[in-house]
Amino acid sequence: MIDALGEPKLLLPALVNEALAANDRAKYYFALLPIAQARADDPQRSAPELVAERSAAGVEEDALDTVPAHSARLEAGRYCIPQVSEVCARLGAELATMLDPLTGREPIRQANSPPGWRRCRANRGAPRTTRSAPSRSRA
Numbered sequence: 001m002i003d004a005l006g007e008p009k010l011l012l013p014a015l016v017n018e019a020l021a022a023n024d025r026a027k028y029y030f031a032l033l034p035i036a037q038a039r040a041d042d043p044q045r046s047a048p049e050l051v052a053e054r055s056a057a058g059v060e061e062d063a064l065d066t067v068p069a070h071s072a073r074l075e076a077g078r079y080c081i082p083q084v085s086e087v088c089a090r091l092g093a094e095l096a097t098m099l100d101p102l103t104g105r106e107p108i109r110q111a112n113s114p115p116g117w118r119r120c121r122a123n124r125g126a127p128r129t130t131r132s133a134p135s136r137s138r139a
Helices: 008-041 051-057 062-066 084-103 114-123
Strands: 078-080 128-130
Touching: 008 051, 008 078, 008 084, 051 062
Parallel strands: none
Antiparallel strands: 078 128
């Protein structure tokens, strides 16, 4: 309604609050993935629990608590991480929400978004449970 009245700047505080909440959720997802990878690399090592972090971030999906325990290393630096596609999709959505205050509520998810974001959003639907670890060669 405010936008219809021609005062989109009045929306900015709400957008910033949404972006801050999205930042908390993104930090949780960014913490979850390397913990799952570390657990897959060393299944005997116990993975830290992120229940409190998940709850504090407002992520309600408690099934994510078991992701590290069920992660496995495959051949040649590839990993099987349960729900990785869903986690990456949510992470992309949180990053887009974080950008909303900077774009004046012209969501980056629209057709005029940068090519990388369109590609990322287009690939979200493809089920992928493995990820290759980045190459870590030192020169």
